[in-house]
Amino acid sequence: MSACRALRGNALLRAAAVARPIASLESRRTFTATPRAMSSFYKGWEPEGPSVKTQIPGPKAQAAIADLDTVFDTRSLNMLTDYSKSVGNYIADPDGNVLLDVYAQIASIPLGYNNPTLRAAARSNEMINGIINRPALGNFPPAEWAEVLKSGILKVAPKGLNQVFTAMAGSDANETAYKAAFMWRRQRERGGASVEFTEEEMNSAMNNQSPGASQNLSILSFKTGFHGRLFGSLSTTRSKPIHKLDIPAFDWPQATFPQLKYPLDQHVEENAAIERAALEEVEKLITTYHIPPCAVVVEPIQSEGGDNHATPAFFRGLREITRKHGVLLIVDEVQTGVGATGRFWAHDHWDLPHPPDMVTFSKKAQTAGYYFGNPELRPNKPYRQFNTWMGDPARALLFRAIIDEIEKLDLVKHTARVGDYLFGKLEALAEKYPGQFNNLRGKGQGTFIAFDNPRRDEFLVKAKTLGVNIGGSGQSAVRLRPMLIFEEKHADLLVDVLEKIVKSW
Numbered sequence: 001m002s003a004c005r006a007l008r009g010n011a012l013l014r015a016a017a018v019a020r021p022i023a024s025l026e027s028r029r030t031f032t033a034t035p036r037a038m039s040s041f042y043k044g045w046e047p048e049g050p051s052v053k054t055q056i057p058g059p060k061a062q063a064a065i066a067d068l069d070t071v072f073d074t075r076s077l078n079m080l081t082d083y084s085k086s087v088g089n090y091i092a093d094p095d096g097n098v099l100l101d102v103y104a105q106i107a108s109i110p111l112g113y114n115n116p117t118l119r120a121a122a123r124s125n126e127m128i129n130g131i132i133n134r135p136a137l138g139n140f141p142p143a144e145w146a147e148v149l150k151s152g153i154l155k156v157a158p159k160g161l162n163q164v165f166t167a168m169a170g171s172d173a174n175e176t177a178y179k180a181a182f183m184w185r186r187q188r189e190r191g192g193a194s195v196e197f198t199e200e201e202m203n204s205a206m207n208n209q210s211p212g213a214s215q216n217l218s219i220l221s222f223k224t225g226f227h228g229r230l231f232g233s234l235s236t237t238r239s240k241p242i243h244k245l246d247i248p249a250f251d252w253p254q255a256t257f258p259q260l261k262y263p264l265d266q267h268v269e270e271n272a273a274i275e276r277a278a279l280e281e282v283e284k285l286i287t288t289y290h291i292p293p294c295a296v297v298v299e300p301i302q303s304e305g306g307d308n309h310a311t312p313a314f315f316r317g318l319r320e321i322t323r324k325h326g327v328l329l330i331v332d333e334v335q336t337g338v339g340a341t342g343r344f345w346a347h348d349h350w351d352l353p354h355p356p357d358m359v360t361f362s363k364k365a366q367t368a369g370y371y372f373g374n375p376e377l378r379p380n381k382p383y384r385q386f387n388t389w390m391g392d393p394a395r396a397l398l399f400r401a402i403i404d405e406i407e408k409l410d411l412v413k414h415t416a417r418v419g420d421y422l423f424g425k426l427e428a429l430a431e432k433y434p435g436q437f438n439n440l441r442g443k444g445q446g447t448f449i450a451f452d453n454p455r456r457d458e459f460l461v462k463a464k465t466l467g468v469n470i471g472g473s474g475q476s477a478v479r480l481r482p483m484l485i486f487e488e489k490h491a492d493l494l495v496d497v498l499e500k501i502v503k504s505w
Contacts, residue, residue, distance in 0.1 A: 039088060041409055041485055042116055046088030049493055050467025051098040058095030078103075079469060086113035089483055089490050091469055099464065100493055103471040107303070107335050107481040110364040110402050111411075121401035130394035137166065137390040138383075148393065152400025153369070156338075158345050160355030161371035163378075166391025170334035170362035171228025174297065176385060177358045177370040178219050178232050181328045183379045185217055185294035188326075193380035218250065220285055220293035220327075222257040224305030224474070227297055227332055236297055239305040239474070253285040253293060257302055258310045262439040275314040279321060286325050295328035295357070300346035301442075303335040306474020307450030309441050312350040319352050328357040330370075338364035339406060339484050342416030342446030349445070364484075366402065367395035411484040419446035422480070422491040426451065429499060436502040438476075447486060452476040459501055466497045 039045045057065060061080040068074055079099075085092035089112055091101040101109075111118060121127060135142060142148070153164050165180070167173045187193055204211040221227060221236035228234065229243060235250040237243055258275045261267040286293055298318065302308035322329040336346035338361070343349055347356060355373065362368035369391060379385050406412060423443050430437035435454065442449035453459045456476045463470045473479045482490065 039485070040487055042088070045116070046112070047090050047098055050090070050100050050497075051096070052465065052467050053097055054095045056093065056095075056097055056464050058093065058097065060094040064094055079464070083113065088112040088114075089486055099467050099469040100490060100497075101469045102480050102482040102486070102490075102494060103469050104481050104483050106363070106471065107340065108363040108366075110338055110366070110484050111405055112483050112485045115405070117405045118398065118401055121398065124397075127394060127397050130392075130397055134389070135393065136388045137393070138386050138388075142393060145393070148396055148400065152396055152403055153365075153367070155400075156344055156403055157371050158347070158355060158359045161359060161373040163373065163375075164369050164371050165385060166367065166369040166396065167362075168389060168391065169228075169368050170332075170360065171230040171233045173334065173360040173362055173368040173370050174227045174233045174236070174330070174332060175230050177330050177360050178236075178295065178297075179385060180358065180370070180372070180377050180379070181219065181295035181330065182217055183384060184328065184374075184377050187376065187380055193376065216291050217294045218252040218289065218291040219330075220253045220255060220282070220289075220296045222298055222302070223254050224257055224308060225254075225297075225299055225302050225332075226304035227299075228334075239302075251291055253289045253291075255282045255285055257298075257305075257308055258314055260309060260311075260441075262441060264443075271311070272313075275310060275317070278310075279314065279317045282318065283321050283325070286321065286327055293327055295330050296322055297330040297332055299332045300336045300341070300349070301445070301448060303479070304473050306477045307441060307448075307479050308474075309445075315347065315350045316352060319350075319354055319356070322357075323354060330358045330360065331356040332360050334360055334362045334368075336448065337361045338402070339412040339415055340364065340446055340481070341448045342412065342419055342444070344406075344412055346445070346448070364402070366398045367391060406484065409485075415446040415484050415486070418486055418488055418491060419449065420444070421488050422447060422495070423449055425491060425495045426498075429495065429502075433499075433502045437498075442480075447480055447482050450477045450479040453478050455505070462501045462504070463497060466500055468494060468497045 057080060065074055065077065065080055079091070080093055082092045082094050085098070089100055090098050091113065092098045137145070149164060153166070154162065157164065165176055167176055198211065200211040210216055219236050221238060223238050225237065226239040227236045229237065231247070232250070234244060234247055235252050238254055256278050258271070258278045260271045260274065264271065282296065296318065298315075300315070319329055331347050333345055333347065338344065341349065345359065347359070357374065358370045358372045358377070360370045419442070426437060426440055426449065430440050430451070438452040440449075440451045450473070453476060456472050456478060459478055460470055460472055471479055471481060
């Protein structure tokens with residue numbers, strides 16, 4: 001996708017959100033205020049369905065956006081939100097419009113808006129203490145920090161990974177994982193953690209150089225991947241030019257992510273060949289690239305780049321290649337983690353014989369960081385992997401409450417079941433409306449589902465007029481990112497709106 005095309009698509013969405021109201025009179029008649037409905041999880045909690053009362057943005061939202069724009073850049077604004085009125089799977093705005101939200105703050109809301117269990121956790125003395133006495137965790141961790149980690153973040157640690165470095169956001173999680181990879185590699189080359197740095201190494205570091213004939217190191221990522229917007233993570237992000245323009249970048253390698261053909265069952269041999277070629281390219285880059293990779297970073301599903309999938313066999317092959325060449329495998333689970341794919345971690349679908357070296361997380365976890373197991377991934381000296389906050393105890397406590405609620409309500413299995421139900425409904429739509437639900441993907445991946453639409457940007461705008469907040473990714477993908485409390489009844493509402501959109505064209 002060209003930068004110009006990306007900017008045109010973003011301009012269309014901004015125009016819908018700020019300059020041009022998008023709800024029609026017909027949609028205002030169709031959707032009216034609805035009473036509270038019984039949730040399968042929380043009694044008398046959320047509306048029965050969407051309620052579009054005004055244009056979007058309506059007069060109150062338009063006035064508030066204009067006011068906000070005087071002090072804050074609103075050009076990426078999607079929808080001005082009234083969070084006090086948003087409930088469960090529904091997002092509200094200042095004009096009283098209530099939309100079914102299958103975008104969920106870019107896949108970041110696990111249990112719905114104003115979840116009663118999380119509200120109770122937020123009122124606890126432990127949470128208050130964490131908020132008002134925020135510690136510099138590396139220097140002054142709370143006495144109970146080990147217990148908080150063990151009963152929360154580490155309770156759901158991926159298999160084989162029993163330690164964590166906590167961070168602030170997904171980009172931060174990836175960036176610190178990269179630092180760990182670089183330090184691990186140099187430590188191994190140096191002869192182990194006990195070997196001291198040379199005077200030459202310390203002096204050259206202050207001049208941003210490698211000592212003597214030492215080569216720089218790199219992180220290998222994949223085309224159309226996204227790993228964040230901080231300085232190092234941005235060099236591994238390859239999804240859209242607009243993210244990278246004008247920012248100096250490292251000369252790091254990128255491999256081709258498999259571009260599978262759909263339906264999968266009709267292209268088995270062809271897709272297998274595509275994945276073999278991608279793995280061959282990875283191995284070639286690892287062995288020949290002029291700046292040697294010390295790690296490969298990969299998303300289980302390339303999310304921002306268009307919801308691109310690969311098979312478990314591809315990822316098992318990737319793990320084999322990285323182990324063969326002494327290169328670390330970093331799995332970026334920032335968007336795919338915490339239950340959305342019908343497994344707690346998406347890489348659980350792969351049945352790896354050896355776990356990844358690091359798994360990064362954020363979004364639905366409401367905190368961030370990376371898991372690891374090898375003690376050699378701890379730097380050999382203090383302050384090498386460090387910042388003031390090193391995460392946030394309040395957010396770690398929130399993730400612990402989220403984990404407990406997921407387990408209590410069995411929401412991972414629930415999401416797997418609802419995802420199968422929704423995928424079946426979408427398959428029927430794709431058959432009924434050829435060309436409108438292209439390359440439907442995500443079967444067996446919970447609610448982590450996407451399809452391509454030839455008029456994608458218009459599709460997203462139209463959805464709002466019909467009471468659904470939905471997102472896109474890549475050049476033409478419509479991506480579904482509902483919350484873990486999304487049910488079959490919500491899927492029925494969603495599918496009804498999707499059909500109305502394509503029937504209106």
